[in-house]
Every structure is written in C-alpha cells, then in structure tokens.
Amino acid sequence: MVHREGKGERSIIQLKSVSKIYKMGKENLTVLDGINLDIEEGEFVAIMGPSGSGKSTLANVIGGLDKVNSGTILVDGQELNKLNDKKLSEYRNKKIGFVFQAFNLIPTFTAQENVMLPLILMGVSSKMRKQKAYDCLKIVGLENRVTHKPNELSGGERQRVSIARALVNEPKIIIADEPTGNLDSKKSAEIISILKKLNSNSKITLIVITHDPNVAHEADRILNMQDGKISR
Amino acid sequence: MNITDYVALGFRNIWRRKSRSFLTILAVVIGAISIIIMLSLVLGAKQVATQQLESIDGLTLVSVSANPEMQTNGNLINTDSSGDETGNKLNDTTVENVKNIPHVVDATPIIGVWVKSVKIENQDKKYRINLIAYNPDTKVLKVPVIAGRTLQAGDMDKIVIGAELLRNFGYANHPEDIIGKKVVLYTNNYVDWGTEPPKPPDNADNSYWDNLQKQSHEINATIIGVVKGGFDEGTNYITLDWGRRLMTSVNWKYDDSRKQEAEQNRSILEQQLRVEQQNQKKLFMTQLMNVPDNQARNALLEEWNKNWEKNISEQLNALNTKTNANLLVLSKDDGILREGYGSILVRADATINIESVGKEIKKLGLGAQTAKDMLDNIEKIFGLIGLIIGAIGGIVLFVAALGIINTMIMATYERTREIGVMRACGATRANIRNLFIFEAGLLGFLGGVIGLILSYGLAKIGNSIGNQIAAAQSVPLNNIISFPLWLIVSVIILTTVIGILAGLFPAIRASYLDPVEALRYE
Numbered sequence: 101m102v103h104r105e106g107k108g109e110r111s112i113i114q115l116k117s118v119s120k121i122y123k124m125g126k127e128n129l130t131v132l133d134g135i136n137l138d139i140e141e142g143e144f145v146a147i148m149g150p151s152g153s154g155k156s157t158l159a160n161v162i163g164g165l166d167k168v169n170s171g172t173i174l175v176d177g178q179e180l181n182k183l184n185d186k187k188l189s190e191y192r193n194k195k196i197g198f199v200f201q202a203f204n205l206i207p208t209f210t211a212q213e214n215v216m217l218p219l220i221l222m223g224v225s226s227k228m229r230k231q232k233a234y235d236c237l238k239i240v241g242l243e244n245r246v247t248h249k250p251n252e253l254s255g256g257e258r259q260r261v262s263i264a265r266a267l268v269n270e271p272k273i274i275i276a277d278e279p280t281g282n283l284d285s286k287k288s289a290e291i292i293s294i295l296k297k298l299n300s301n302s303k304i305t306l307i308v309i310t311h312d313p314n315v316a317h318e319a320d321r322i323l324n325m326q327d328g329k330i331s332r
Numbered sequence: 333m334n335i336t337d338y339v340a341l342g343f344r345n346i347w348r349r350k351s352r353s354f355l356t357i358l359a360v361v362i363g364a365i366s367i368i369i370m371l372s373l374v375l376g377a378k379q380v381a382t383q384q385l386e387s388i389d390g391l392t393l394v395s396v397s398a399n400p401e402m403q404t405n406g407n408l409i410n411t412d413s414s415g416d417e418t419g420n421k422l423n424d425t426t427v428e429n430v431k432n433i434p435h436v437v438d439a440t441p442i443i444g445v446w447v448k449s450v451k452i453e454n455q456d457k458k459y460r461i462n463l464i465a466y467n468p469d470t471k472v473l474k475v476p477v478i479a480g481r482t483l484q485a486g487d488m489d490k491i492v493i494g495a496e497l498l499r500n501f502g503y504a505n506h507p508e509d510i511i512g513k514k515v516v517l518y519t520n521n522y523v524d525w526g527t528e529p530p531k532p533p534d535n536a537d538n539s540y541w542d543n544l545q546k547q548s549h550e551i552n553a554t555i556i557g558v559v560k561g562g563f564d565e566g567t568n569y570i571t572l573d574w575g576r577r578l579m580t581s582v583n584w585k586y587d588d589s590r591k592q593e594a595e596q597n598r599s600i601l602e603q604q605l606r607v608e609q610q611n612q613k614k615l616f617m618t619q620l621m622n623v624p625d626n627q628a629r630n631a632l633l634e635e636w637n638k639n640w641e642k643n644i645s646e647q648l649n650a651l652n653t654k655t656n657a658n659l660l661v662l663s664k665d666d667g668i669l670r671e672g673y674g675s676i677l678v679r680a681d682a683t684i685n686i687e688s689v690g691k692e693i694k695k696l697g698l699g700a701q702t703a704k705d706m707l708d709n710i711e712k713i714f715g716l717i718g719l720i721i722g723a724i725g726g727i728v729l730f731v732a733a734l735g736i737i738n739t740m741i742m743a744t745y746e747r748t749r750e751i752g753v754m755r756a757c758g759a760t761r762a763n764i765r766n767l768f769i770f771e772a773g774l775l776g777f778l779g780g781v782i783g784l785i786l787s788y789g790l791a792k793i794g795n796s797i798g799n800q801i802a803a804a805q806s807v808p809l810n811n812i813i814s815f816p817l818w819l820i821v822s823v824i825i826l827t828t829v830i831g832i833l834a835g836l837f838p839a840i841r842a843s844y845l846d847p848v849e850a851l852r853y854e
Contacts, residue, residue: 165756165847185761193758204753204851208348218757220337265757 113139118171131157133328142303146316149325163275164192197266199276203258205250212246215264236264256287273305342771356739359732360779366725368787374718376814396676397699421672433692435685440467441673443575453514465575472679479507480557488574492557495565507558517551524580526551579667587661605644733834740838752850761843768839776831780824
C-alpha cells in the first residue's frame with residue numbers, strides 16, 4: 101500500500117489493480133500497470149512523472165474519459181467500469197471538473213457561455229445557468245470579463261475561465277492536467293492559488309498533473325509515476 | 333440537453349461558417365424550388381381546369397367527335413371536324429342517336445364558326461375571334477354571363493362575347509356598357525346572311541371570280557351578353573341556327589340543267605339552220621344555171637357559202653352570249669351538310685354515368701371525350717412537365733444532400749476538439765449526435781424555407797406570364813401555380829428530413845470519437 105497523508109475521513113477514489121494496455125501494431129504498450137490508489141475526499145494530490153509515464157491516462161481514467169482493461173475504479177461509490185455512456189457522461193458532468201493545459205475553451209463562445217457549457221448539457225434553465233456561470237467567474241476573479249471571447253483574454257484569464265467551467269457544476273473532484281503548462285510562473289502561482297483555495301474552502305478533491313515542482317510542493321501528496329506505476 | 337439549446341447551438345454553428353453554410357443551403361433551395369414548382373404546376377393546372385369545368389357543370393359533359401380515334405386537344409368544346417378520314421359525319425341523325433343513349437339528358441351540335449376578324453362600332457382595330465355556335469334551347473352548355481343575357485333560340489345576328497374580346501374592346505371595367513353595341517364580323521366569302529353577292533357581268537373571266545374570293549364581306553351583329561371571366565376567355569358564342577347560316581357560303585354558279593337546255597336549244601337551232609342552208613343552196617344553184625361563165629359561177633357560190641357560214645355562226649354565237657349570264661344562279665353551299673357538325677356536346681345526368689355514356693357513344697362508332705378524359709389529359713401533360721422538373725429537383729436535392737454530408741463532415745473535423753471538450757464536460761454520445769443532426773436538419777429546413785419564399789416570388793411572376801400566354805392562346809387556364817398549405821408544410825418537412833438523413837452519418841461518426849483522442853486533436 102502507498103503511504104497516505106490524507107486529511108479526509110474516507111476515500112473518494114479507489115483504484116484496485118488498474119491496468120490499461122494500448123495495442124500498437126503487434127506491440128502492447130502498458131500505460132497503467134496494476135495501479136492501486138486511494139484518494140481521500142478533499143485531498144490535493146499532485147501527480148508527477150516523465151512524459152509517457154501514464155499520468156494523463158491515470159487522470160482520464162479517474163475522470164471517466166478513458167476506459168481501463170482490468171481492475172476496478174470506484175469513485176464516490178460508483179464503479180466506473182460498469183457505467184454505460186449515458187451514466188458515465190452524467191458522472192463527468194456532475195462529479196468531475198476538468199482543467200486542461202490548452203484551456204480547451206470554445207472559441208465562438210463568450211467566457212460566460214463557456215462556463216455555462218456543463219449546465220447546458222445538464223439541461224439547466226437559461227436564467228439559472230447564467231447566474232451560476234457569473235458566480236463562478238466571480239470566484240476566479242473574472243466578473244468583468246463575462247462577455248469576452250477566449251481570443252480577447254490572456255492565457256491566465258483563459259485558464260481561469262476553464263477553472264470556472266470545471267467549477268460550475270459543483271463537482272466533487274477537479275482534475276487539472278498540467279494547468280500551468282502554458283503559463284509563466286506568476287500566472288502559474290495565481291492559478292494554483294485559486295485551485296488551492298477551492299480545495300480548502302469547498303473541500304473539492306484536487307488532482308493536479310504537473311511537471312512543476314513548485315506546483316507539486318503545494319499538494320498534500322505527490323505521486324510519482326514511472327512506466328505506468330506509482331513509484332512512491 | 334434542451335431542444336432550444338440544440339437549435340440555438342445549431343444556428344450558431346451554421347452562422348460560424350457563413351459562406352459555406354450559404355452554399356450548402358443554396359443547393360437545397362434550388363432543389364426545393366424545382367420540387368415546389370413541379371407540384372404546384374401539376375396541382376394548380378388540375379385545380380384550375382376542374383374549377384372551370386365545375387363553373388359550367390362541365391363534369392357531366394361529353395364531347396362527341398366524328399372520328400373514333402380523335403385525340404383530345406384539352407378543350408372540351410371541340411370544334412375540329414377535320415378528323416373525318418373515316419367518312420363519318422356528325423349530322424342531325426347522329427344527334428338524335430346520341431340523345432337516345434341512357435343517362436343522356438340532352439345534346440347540342442357545336443360548330444366552330446370561321447370568321448376572319450371582328451371590330452366594334454366606332455373603333456377601327458380588328459381582332460381575331462373564336463366563335464362557337466350551339467343550340468341554346470338544349471340543357472347542355474351553360475354559359476355564365478356577367479352582363480346582358482344568354483342566347484335564346486332564334487337569336488340571329490346576336491353574339492355573347494368572352495372576357496378577352498371585352499378587354500380588347502376596352503370595356504373590361506364596365507361590361508354592362510357594351511351590351512347593345514354593334515360589331516362587324518369579316519368573312520372571306522359571301523354567306524347566307526347579309527348582302528347577296530352581286531350578279532357577275534356577261535363573260536365574266538377567271539380574274540373576276542378570283543377577285544370576288546379575295547374581298548372580305550361584312551356581317552353585322554349585336555352584343556347581347558358578356559361571359560364571366562376566367563372561363564374560356566377567348567371564346568364567343570352565337571346560336572346554332574345563325575352559325576349554320578354563317579357557315580353556308582353563297583356563290584353565283586352556272587346552273588347545269590339550264591346550261592344543258594341552252595346547249596340543246598343551240599344544237600337544234602344549228603340543225604335547223606343547216607337544213608335551211610341546204611334548201612336555200614338548191615334554190616341558189618338553180619339561179620346560178622343562168623350564169624354562163626364557169627369561173628364567175630364558182631366565185632358566186634363561194635361568196636354565197638361564206639355569207640351563210642357567217643350567218644350561222646353569228647346566230648349561234650348570239651344564242652351563246654345571250655344565255656350566258658342567264659345561266660348563272662345563286663347557289664348555297666351548306667358547309668355543315670357537307671362536313672357535318674364540329675362536335676356534339678352531350679350532358680349526362682350524373683358524373684358517375686359519364687363513363688357508360690362515353691362507352692355507348694363509342695359503340696356508335698364515334699369518338700367520345702369526357703371531362704374526366706380532359707382532366708386526365710391535362711394531368712398527363714403537366715404530369716410530364718412536372719416529372720422532368722421533379723427529376724431535376726430530385727437530382728439537385730440528392731446533390732444538396734451530398735453537400736450537407738460534406739459540410740457536416742468538415743464541421744466534425746473542425747470541431748473535433750470541441751467535441752472532446754463537450755464530452756469532458758458531460759456530453760453523452762447522444763448529445764453529440766443530436767447536435768450535428770440538428771445542425772444538418774437546420775440546413776435542410778432553412779433551404780426549404782428560403783426555397784418556398786423564392787418560389788412564391790417566382791410563382792407570382794410565372795403566373796402573370798402564364799396568364800398572358802394562356803389568354804393569347806385562348807387556353808382556359810389562370811394562375812396555374814398555386815401553393816396549398818400542405819405543399820408548404822411537406823416541402824419544409826422533406827428538406828428537413830433530407831438534411832437530417834444527410835447529417836446522420838457525420839453525426840454518428842462524431843459521437844463515436846474517443847474523447848481523449850478528440851481533446852488531443854490539433
């Protein structure tokens with residue numbers, strides 16, 4: 101078992117001997133190799149490791165974006181392997197918020213509309229989703245950028261919009277895949293401080309994949325990945 | 333996800349690539365226009381024809397022609413009697429035979445009266461005129477009038493004019509004022525009405541007769557009624573009795589019996605003269621005995637012979653010239669007696685009996701054309717035109733569908749990353765699929781709506797041109813292109829369904845993209 105420094109009372113995420121293998125021609129590429137992992141509710145976990153070590157795949161698997169070949173993934177009482185597309189989508193919609201390195205905002209949408217996207221998918225009424233999106237933009241300090249399109253925003257602002265988007269459905273878990281990878285150190289610090297605030301104020305479990313030791317340093321726990329395994 | 337959000341997102345995405353969307357929709361628009369024009373043309377023509385037939389209770393009419401193989405010309409009031417290669421003629425006996433068929437209420441002969449032109453009093457311009465004669469006593473042809481009265485039996489030199497002539501004469505806005513006005517009909521030959529042809533002079537030669545043929549002759553008539561517009565606007569009506577008189581040409585002709593008699597008289601006279609010549613010759617010969625000189629005697633005989641021949645030929649010639657003009661009589665040539673009626677119009681007691689009446693008429697060796705045949709024929713003609721336009725429309729719509737498929741595939745490539753984002757934010761496969769299907773359906777829908785709007789404009793233009801052509805050709809059709817509500821609805825449904833079907837493949841393809849791959853897509 102991996103040593104834990106959890107601060108919550110129970111595990112929100114439990115991975116048991118999770119393996120994922122890509123078939124590349126005749127070769128099999130093992131991306132996740134029998135991973136066992138428990139993450140406590142409200143924990144801030146940083147995942148580090150070289151490129152190709154499987155950290156993004158691990159995050160995607162937990163986020164319900166990717167499927168595994170074997171093992172079980174239990175998140176908040178739901179066994180992800182057993183969910184169909186609809187249930188899995190609902191899971192992503194309600195319990196997970198994603199933040200990406202490339203921000204992945206929809207270029208034709210305003211900041212507010214981008215933040216509204218999960219609510220649109222959920223079928224929330226127009227009035228309520230506008231309000232919620234505005235509230236979330238306020239949390240990340242962008243209340244005066246509501247009607248701006250992504251190309252009218254700086255990199256840091258874009259990432260804050262995407263954090264607001266991850267936040268809008270009040271998820272239990274936010275998964276950030278190199279959220280500061282495209283930002284300078286000052287902006288990185290801002291982003292991490294927002295995420296950290298969310299983690300401590302709203303008890304949102306935070307999983308951050310990063311190359312930046314300064315970012316990892318902020319985490320409750322650092323997982324180092326190597327060749328599809330957690331090495332420490 | 334709510335339907336309103338699908339629609340809103342669809343519109344946004346279409347708007348995102350304005351020119352590409354415009355071109356994609358344009359193809360749908362062209363296809364929709366072709367389909368609309370086809371359907372409205374076919375339906376409109378049938379509808380207009382049916383309405384016009386109903387206005388004269390035409391659905392129980394059967395037109396009888398002499399030729400059993402007579403093809404319908406789309407006009408129920410048929411005046412073409414030239415189909416009698418079979419030697420058949422429509423005469424009064426035929427009319428009686430037809431009347432005796434069960435379910436036949438009444439029948440009237442129809443004559444197309446040939447008149448060169450017409451002009452109204454106090455105006456100089458002459459117009460072409462299509463004149464039909466029928467028996468107003470029968471319960472067959474109902475000619476609805478908007479001014480004046482319909483024809484009655486015994487109406488001679490009375491005419492009921494159609495809307496076209498009313499317009500030409502300039503009375504379109506006040507038809508009641510034209511009642512009682514005199515018109516002049518121009519015919520090529522003298523007919524059994526109006527002035528008699530002048531008696532030709534003695535020894536009239538060919539050029540005199542030719543000249544007589546070239547002159548037009550005036551026939552006076554009075555307008556007593558105006559036919560309701562929209563119905564066979566180019567046709568004008570007179571009574572059968574008068575029509576028959578107008579179709580009877582009157583000419584001076586050498587009377588054969590008188591000519592024979594005259595020639596007999598002439599040959600009798602010649603014989604008498606010859607006999608007398610012989611008798612006189614004997615007498616003269618005895619007188620010549622007294623002349624001693626042989627030569628002088630011969631000269632005298634020759635002289636005597638010459639005088640006699642001259643005398644005879646003078647007397648015979650005198651007889652010839654004197655009788656020449658006397659040999660001419662005024663002769664009437666009844667064209668109807670010779671050629672038969674143009675057609676017979678029959679009214680049956682009910683629409684359901686039309687077919688059996690038609691069959692009975694055909695048993696008499698005659699041609700029968702019912703209102704149904706006429707409608708079928710109009711449908712056939714417009715059906716064919718419609719089929720061609722429709723086929724073009726179908727091909728265009730098929731190509732338009734390919735255009736939508738192409739546009740949507742392009743859109744899925746362009747938006748691969750967005751698809752990934754949406755999936756990450758909780759979109760199901762169904763959400764993604766529906767999003768693209770809505771967008772494709774919207775392309776089809778917009779094409780249908782724009783197509784309808786443009787077709788409406790085209791129909792307005794087409795109808796005004798079509799009405800002019802129809803009026804000029806005396807074809808009884810008005811506002812051929814019409815837009816029933818169900819056509820509007822079904823065209824929009826059709827183009828929308830085409831859009832949805834075209835969007836199906838790209839949409840399903842997009843929905844099955846791997847979210848992780850999609851997020852990584854550059």
